Amino acid sequence: RMLTRTAARLSQGLRQASSDVRRVTLIPGDGIGPEISSAVVKIFDAAKAPIDWDPVDVTPVKGKDGKMRIPPKCIELMHQNKVGLKGPLATPIGKGHRSLNLAVRLEFDLYANVRPCRSLAGHKTLYDNVDVVTIRENTEGEYSGIEHEVSKGVMQSIKLITEKASRNIANYAFEYARSQGRKMVTAVHKANIMRMSDGLFLRMCREEAAKYPDIKFKEAYLDTVCLNMVQDPSQYDVLVMPNLYGDILSDLCAGLVGGLGVTPSGNIGKDAAVFESVHGTAPDIAGQDKANPTALLLSSVMMLRYMKLNEHARKIENACFEAIAEGTCKTGDLGGTGTCTSFTNDIIARINNSD
Amino acid sequence: MHLISLSPLLIFLHLINLSTQVPDTGQRHFLAQYGEIADPTGNDYEYDHDYVEKTSEFVPTLRPRMFAASLIRSYNAEKKKHYYHTNIVDVKIHEEKGFLRDGKIGKILPLFVMEKRPMLYQVCPQLTQLFSVLEESTSATYLTTEYAEVAARIKKGWRRLTSVGFCVRSSHAGVCGARLPLMHLVGEGDNGNDFFYTSDMSEYERLNTGDQLMRGTGRGPLFMLTRNVIAGASALQKAAAMQVATRALATAAANPKAEVATKLKVTSIPGDGVGPELIYCVKDIVEGTGIPIEFEEIFLSEVHYSRSASIDEAIEAIGRNNGVALKGAIEESAVRQADHDAQGLNMQLRRRLDLFANVVHIKSMEGIKTRHQKPLDFVIVREQTEGEYSSLEHELVPGVIECLKITTEPNCARIAKFAFDYATKHGRKKVTCVHKANIMKLGDGLFLQVCKETAKRYPRIEFDQMIIDNTCMQLVNAPEQFDVMVMPNLYGNIIDNLAAGLVGGAGVVTGKSFGRDFVIFEPGSRHSFQQAMGRGIANPAAMILSAANMLEHLHLVDHGKALRKAVEDVIREGKVRTRDLGGYNSTNEFADAVIAKYTI
Numbered sequence: 045r046m047l048t049r050t051a052a053r054l055s056q057g058l059r060q061a062s063s064d065v066r067r068v069t070l071i072p073g074d075g076i077g078p079e080i081s082s083a084v085v086k087i088f089d090a091a092k093a094p095i096d097w098d099p100v101d102v103t104p105v106k107g108k109d110g111k112m113r114i115p116p117k118c119i120e121l122m123h124q125n126k127v128g129l130k131g132p133l134a135t136p137i138g139k140g141h142r143s144l145n146l147a148v149r150l151e152f153d154l155y156a157n158v159r160p161c162r163s164l165a166g167h168k169t170l171y172d173n174v175d176v177v178t179i180r181e182n183t184e185g186e187y188s189g190i191e192h193e194v195s196k197g198v199m200q201s202i203k204l205i206t207e208k209a210s211r212n213i214a215n216y217a218f219e220y221a222r223s224q225g226r227k228m229v230t231a232v233h234k235a236n237i238m239r240m241s242d243g244l245f246l247r248m249c250r251e252e253a254a255k256y257p258d259i260k261f262k263e264a265y266l267d268t269v270c271l272n273m274v275q276d277p278s279q280y281d282v283l284v285m286p287n288l289y290g291d292i293l294s295d296l297c298a299g300l301v302g303g304l305g306v307t308p309s310g311n312i313g314k315d316a317a318v319f320e321s322v323h324g325t326a327p328d329i330a331g332q333d334k335a336n337p338t339a340l341l342l343s344s345v346m347m348l349r350y351m352k353l354n355e356h357a358r359k360i361e362n363a364c365f366e367a368i369a370e371g372t373c374k375t376g377d378l379g380g381t382g383t384c385t386s387f388t389n390d391i392i393a394r395i396n397n398s399d
Numbered sequence: 400m401h402l403i404s405l406s407p408l409l410i411f412l413h414l415i416n417l418s419t420q421v422p423d424t425g426q427r428h429f430l431a432q433y434g435e436i437a438d439p440t441g442n443d444y445e446y447d448h449d450y451v452e453k454t455s456e457f458v459p460t461l462r463p464r465m466f467a468a469s470l471i472r473s474y475n476a477e478k479k480k481h482y483y484h485t486n487i488v489d490v491k492i493h494e495e496k497g498f499l500r501d502g503k504i505g506k507i508l509p510l511f512v513m514e515k516r517p518m519l520y521q522v523c524p525q526l527t528q529l530f531s532v533l534e535e536s537t538s539a540t541y542l543t544t545e546y547a548e549v550a551a552r553i554k555k556g557w558r559r560l561t562s563v564g565f566c567v568r569s570s571h572a573g574v575c576g577a578r579l580p581l582m583h584l585v586g587e588g589d590n591g592n593d594f595f596y597t598s599d600m601s602e603y604e605r606l607n608t609g610d611q612l613m614r615g616t617g618r619g620p621l622f623m624l625t626r627n628v629i630a631g632a633s634a635l636q637k638a639a640a641m642q643v644a645t646r647a648l649a650t651a652a653a654n655p656k657a658e659v660a661t662k663l664k665v666t667s668i669p670g671d672g673v674g675p676e677l678i679y680c681v682k683d684i685v686e687g688t689g690i691p692i693e694f695e696e697i698f699l700s701e702v703h704y705s706r707s708a709s710i711d712e713a714i715e716a717i718g719r720n721n722g723v724a725l726k727g728a729i730e731e732s733a734v735r736q737a738d739h740d741a742q743g744l745n746m747q748l749r750r751r752l753d754l755f756a757n758v759v760h761i762k763s764m765e766g767i768k769t770r771h772q773k774p775l776d777f778v779i780v781r782e783q784t785e786g787e788y789s790s791l792e793h794e795l796v797p798g799v800i801e802c803l804k805i806t807t808e809p810n811c812a813r814i815a816k817f818a819f820d821y822a823t824k825h826g827r828k829k830v831t832c833v834h835k836a837n838i839m840k841l842g843d844g845l846f847l848q849v850c851k852e853t854a855k856r857y858p859r860i861e862f863d864q865m866i867i868d869n870t871c872m873q874l875v876n877a878p879e880q881f882d883v884m885v886m887p888n889l890y891g892n893i894i895d896n897l898a899a900g901l902v903g904g905a906g907v908v909t910g911k912s913f914g915r916d917f918v919i920f921e922p923g924s925r926h927s928f929q930q931a932m933g934r935g936i937a938n939p940a941a942m943i944l945s946a947a948n949m950l951e952h953l954h955l956v957d958h959g960k961a962l963r964k965a966v967e968d969v970i971r972e973g974k975v976r977t978r979d980l981g982g983y984n985s986t987n988e989f990a991d992a993v994i995a996k997y998t999i
Contacts, residue, residue, distance in 0.1 A: 170770040170875075186804070191841035197808030201842035203787075207798035234889075236731035236743070240792035241802040267896040271924055274770075274875060274900035288835075292868055292893060299872030 066351055069121050070097040073131025075325025076335035081131050083337040083388040084344050087363075090392040093348065093356040098125060102133070102148075114147055122152065122316065127351060129344055130320035134327075148318055149182055154311035155209060156216045157182040157290065159322075160346070161297035161307055166369035167378050171300040174277040178297055179220060180290020181213040181245075182311060187287045205241040205286065210248035216312065217249075217284035218256040224349075228260040229253070232269050232285035232293065245286055269293065273300070298322075305377050308342035310350065317350055319343040333383040336375040338364065341391075363394040663953050666717045666724040667694040668919075671702055672927025673986075674727020676935060677942035680990045681725065684943060687994040690950065690958045695720055701732035701744050710747050717752070722917045725949055727942070728927040742790040745925075749783050752919070754912040755810065756817045757781040759895045759923040766971040767903040767980060775902055777881040780821060781891025782814040783912060788888045806842040806887065808849060815853035817913070818885035822860050829861040830854065833870050833886035833894065846887055867893070874898060899924040906938025906979045907970075909945040911952075918952060920945040935985040938977040940966055943993060957999055965996040 072081035081099075088095055100118040107113045122128055133145065148154070157180040163172050190202040214231075221229050231249040235242035246263060253261035266289050272279060273293075277300055283293060298307040304323040311318045321339035329335060341364055348357035367373060373390035374380030382390070667682075669675035678696075685692050697716050700707045708716075717724045731743045742750070749755075759779045763769065791803040815832075822830050832850040836843040847864060854862035865873070867890045873880065874897055886894065899908040908923035922941035931937045943966050950959030969975055975992040976982025 187838055189838075191839060193841060194805075197845075199806040199841045199845045201804040201806070201839050203802040203804060205800045205802065234892075235733070237746075237788050237790070238792065238802050239733075239790075240794065241800045244798075244800050267892050267924065268926065270871075270893050271896040271900045271905060271926075274897055275904060288889075292871055295868035296871040296875060296897070299875035303872065303876070 065094045065096050066127065066353075067096045067098055067125045068347070069118070069125045069128040070099045071102050071118075071128060071130040071133075072099060073325065074134040075132060075327045075330040077131030077133075077325060079331070079333065079335050079384055080321070080337035080340045081129075083384055084129070084340050086388055087341065087360060087391055087395070088344070090395045091356050091360050091363075093353065093360070095348075114151075119151060122148075122318075126316045127347060128316075128318040129340070129347055130318055131340055132321055132323055132325040134325045149311060152313045152316040152318070153183065154313040154316065154318060155181065155183045155212050156312040157294070158220065158310045158312060158346070159294040159298065159307060161294075161301045163301050164306055164368050165365060166371050166374070167302050167306060169300065169302050171277055174297065174300045176273075176277060176280050176297050176300075177220070177224075177226065177282045178290055178294040179213065179217045179282060179284045180294055181209055181284075181286050182290075183287075184209050185287030187291075203238075203241060203286075203288075205244050207244060207248060210245045210286075211252065214245075214249040214252035214284060217282060218252050218259055221259050221282045222256060226259070226282045228262060228281040230262045230264050230269070230280055230283050232264055232266050232283050232289050234266050234289070236265060242286065249284065266293075270296065273297070302378075304339065305336050306338045306342070308339060308346050310343065310346045312350070317347070319347040319350070333385055334376055335384045336377050337384060337388060338368070338378075359395055359398060360391075363391045363398065366394055367391045662691040662693040663955070664693050664695060664720040665949065665953070666713075666720045667696050668699050668713065668724055668726040668729070669696065670727030670927060671700055671730040672728060672929045672932050673937035674729075674927060676933070676937060676986055677922075677939045678725065678727055680939040680986055681942055681946045683987075683990050684946070684962070684994055684997070688958075688962075688997045688999075690962070691955065692950070692953075694725070699729055699744055699748075702730055702734070704732070704734075707744075710744065710751060713748065714751055717917055717919075721953065723949060723953065724917070724919045725942075725946055726919050726921040728922070728925040730927040730929065746788055746790060748919075749912065752914045752917040753784065754914040754917060754919060755782060755784050755813055756913040757783045757891060757895075757910055758821065758913065759898070759908060759910045761898040761902055761908060761923075763902050764907060764967060764970050766973050767907065769902060771878060771901065773879045775878055775898075777878075777898070778821065778825075778827065778883045779891060779894055779898060780814065780818040780883060780885045781895065782810060782885075782887050783891070784888075785810050786888030804839075804842055806845050808845060811846045811849040812853065815850045815885060818850075818883055819853055819857045819860060822883045823857065827860070827883045829863060829882040830857075831870075831881060831884045832862070832864040833867050833884055833890050834864065835867050835890070837866060843887065850885060870894065871897060874901065896924045904938075904979050905941065906977065907940045907944070909941055909948055911945075911948060918949075920949040920952070935987060936978050937986055938979050939986050939989055940970065940977075943990070961997055961999040962993070965993045965998075968996045969993055 070081060070085070072078045085097055098121050100115070100121055102114050102118050104113055105115050128148075130148075158177060159180070160177045161174055162176075163169065163174045184204045184206060186201070186203045188202060188204045190204065192200055194200045217229050220226070229249075231246055233242040233246050235246050249261070249263070253259070266285075269280070269283070270293075273296060277297070283290075285293065294309075295304075298304050301307065304321075307322060309320055309322045311320065321343055323339055326335065341360070345357045345361045345364070348354070348360070367387060367390045368378060371378075371380055373382035373386045375382055375384060375387055380387075667678050669678040678694075682694060684690070685694075695716055697708050697713045698706060699710075699713050729744050731745065757780070759781070761775055761777050761779065763773070763775045785805050785807060787802075787804045789803055789805045791805070792800060794800050818830050821827070830850075832847055834843040834847045836847045850864070851862065854860070867886075870884075870890075871893070874894070878898070878901055884894065895908075895910070896905075899905055902908065905922065905924040905926050905928070910921050910923035910925070912919040912921065922945060928937055944963060947959045947963040947966070950956075950962060952959075969989065969992045970980070973982075975984045975989055977984055977986065977989055
């Protein structure tokens with residue numbers, strides 16, 4: 045069996061070298077997941093992106109030890125491909141298994157969660173000048189899951205901050221800023237209250253900032269950022285922060301531009317990355333061709349950029365923005381009357397026209 | 400009588416009650432008969448039956464009794480005037496029109512009515528009658544010494560009677576069971592000196608501490624007028640303040656120069672950054688409008704730690720000043736980071752005073768343009784003593800730091816109950832619990848659980864729960880859905896600031912920190928705004944409105960309302976605006992505008 049696997053890997057490696065086609069693990073997800081995933085696949089086809097998809101089903105199966113876990117095939121595939129695109133996953137009810145998101149994150153040490161929030165022309169919200177990227181530490185912090193009942197009625201939740209993880213995320217933030225041509229990185233913290241933990245985080249950010257003199261570095265308290273963000277979001281560029289603050293702030297920023305239905309998200313690790321849409325599975329509209337593929341599409345664009353396929357990324361992104369801006373085919377949640385299919389076709393048409 | 404000039408500040412309320420019974424109709428009849436009195440029937444007025452009955456005892460002595468049975472406030476909707484008067488009486492008296500003298504009924508002294516607004520008090524024409532009575536009754540047998548003296552002084556020629564008042568004291572030696580008035584007069588003498596006269600100095604002093612008056616007097620009136628028009632203190636305002644307060648009030652010593660005799664004392668903690676400027680702003684307003692408040696300033700600072708008072712001193716100061724403080728933001732200093740377990744001053748203050756609930760009221764103000772343009776009115780209740788701010792951190796191994804978030808059931812129960820009680824008291828319909836129990840299953844799970852259980856005890860209030868991320872999104876898109884929100888410490892910090900940004904920023908939102916025995920009033924989003932320090936550009940509205948809240952808490956309700964209205968008027972008018980509201984006016988200019996608009 046090992047031989048077959050090695051052989052498979054070799055041939056794949058050869059394949060990759062020869063055709064430059066990247067393989068991406070695709071997790072369609074539940075609910076509207078399959079529809080929007082197929083929409084993305086179609087759009088990628090039209091854009092002639094050199095991507096081959098490996099769809100997998102991540103429904104947990106019972107492992108040898110009786111615990112429910114992600115099917116090993118999926119994990120293997122991820123290790124091979126190193127890049128994944130994930131649709132919305134329904135949270136299975138019941139105990140005995142870990143959250144799938146968490147499992148994927150831990151398996152591949154996807155330590156950075158990146159969420160660019162940009163105002164969409166054509167989807168008007170109260171805020172029209174938002175262009176913020178939230179970079180959130182994804183592995184530790186308040187979400188370490190370490191809790192216990194110290195005594196009756198006294199709960200203790202532990203927030204873990206390590207030097208290594210803080211350094212990693214700070215480094216990632218500056219690298220991202222540099223590669224994306226962003227001007228400023230702001231570290232968001234509460235070191236006035238949590239002096240040691242957020243203090244450590246801040247120190248790591250400062251050390252990294254020293255290595256990137258071309259990028260401006262600022263520090264801001266979490267409450268100040270919240271206060272200013274709802275008044276004037278244009279004053280922020282890239283935000284880097286620990287887990288909990290990142291969770292809240294990234295959702296806040298998503299709310300500014302129109303919600304989770306139009307916000308892309310990426311989980312980046314040292315040598316793997318999973319891009320995902322962060323909205324729910326919307327079971328009420330599943331299968332009715334009403335779903336909006338924008339979030340997943342923009343996430344896939346992020347993925348293309350990650351894989352340095354910037355030209356294709358630009359093409360698809362522009363088509364998507366134009367489709368929304370012109371609004372004739374946009375879906376109901378954006379205030380339009382189109383369907384998922386018509387919207388997808390509109391984008392495809394624009395891609396073809398731009399060639 | 401030339402002596403009694405009709406100074407617009409003159410008020411006189413006086414009456415005689417010699418009855419043993421107090422029938423309603425007779426009273427009204429009497430009231431209708433004398434002076435310009437609003438029709439007390441059918442209008443809103445308060446009438447303390449108990450008091451009247453208690454005081455209607457008649458004990459025949461040589462002293463004529465003058466006392467007020469109770470205070471009635473009525474409102475004439477047509478004329479849109481408030482009238483205050485004390486009721487009296489007695490049919491018998493009325494019919495016979497006199498007061499008792501030697502068993503015979505003498506003249507009835509009239510009822511005077513005060514109009515609350517504007518600062519003009521009606522002087523009943525029958526005032527002259529009083530003095531003629533006094534003058535006439537110089538025979539000592541029938542008058543107390545006080546009145547003789549008064550009459551004498553009046554005869555001598557007080558140029559201007561600037562203040563008259565009387566009150567009821569609960570007991571008087573020599574007379575069993577009756578309530579007797581003591582009278583004090585402040586006037587301007589011939590040579591321009593002020594006289595302050597009281598019929599019974601000792602009684603007055605006791606009165607000053609509040610205790611004597613409060614006991615058993617119910618709504619007995621205490622009228623002390625200020626001669627300072629600008630000060631604008633309403634006598635009955637103070638009367639009301641005295642009546643309603645149930646604790647002995649810490650007051651400043653009476654200034655014999657006829658200043659307002661009692662001012663309530665509060666502590667002020669200016670803090671860092673623009674805090675001092677804002678507090679001084681409030682002080683200016685207090686002085687300029689005559690609000691009866693006196694501040695004791697305590698310097699608390701982490702940045703200037705060598706000069707800062709200690710927490711113990713601060714707590715003691717707050718304790719002796721009615722348990723109330725007005726506070727600016729204290730900046731957390733990174734300088735003294737050596738001692739990691741030490742909590743910052745803010746946390747120490749909150750923990751020691753057990754200020755477990757922070758209430759921030761988010762309300763849209765007219766004149767402030769917001770993005771969403773919806774009228775918002777919701778309240779954020781935040782647990783303030785535990786949670787993520789427990790300051791329990793340690794380094795497990797080099798490079799790994801653990802920070803503990805503590806959630807305890809008693810504190811959760813306390814804040815949940817507070818939120819629901821607050822909602823009930825203020826007529827709110829819904830309480831939303833904000834949490835992250837999907838991730839922090841034990842910690843926030845406990846909080847949510849306790850809130851749910853508390854909600855069961857308040858069936859008339861709707862209970863809802865929302866995860867913090869979703870709450871942030873909802874606040875940005877549809878903030879009008881929120882009513883009362885209750886949450887642990889960190890989320891409270893986030894939501895407070897987010898919501899403040901929705902209605903105009905840190906310069907307009909107020910906050911109150913409640914403990915069982917102490918209250919601190921402060922701006923809602925606590926930022927010291929260091930960049931603006933010393934430049935006079937910060938918006939003092941939040942601090943002034945916090946002061947207005949404080950006044951209402953101290954039962955100076957009318958002052959508080961007037962102050963709030965003044966601020967709202969200034970903002971609505973939009974002529975004087977600080978930078979955060981789009982103008983270029985300074986902090987002091989705003990304060991001046993508030994003083995100009997202030998009317999009580």
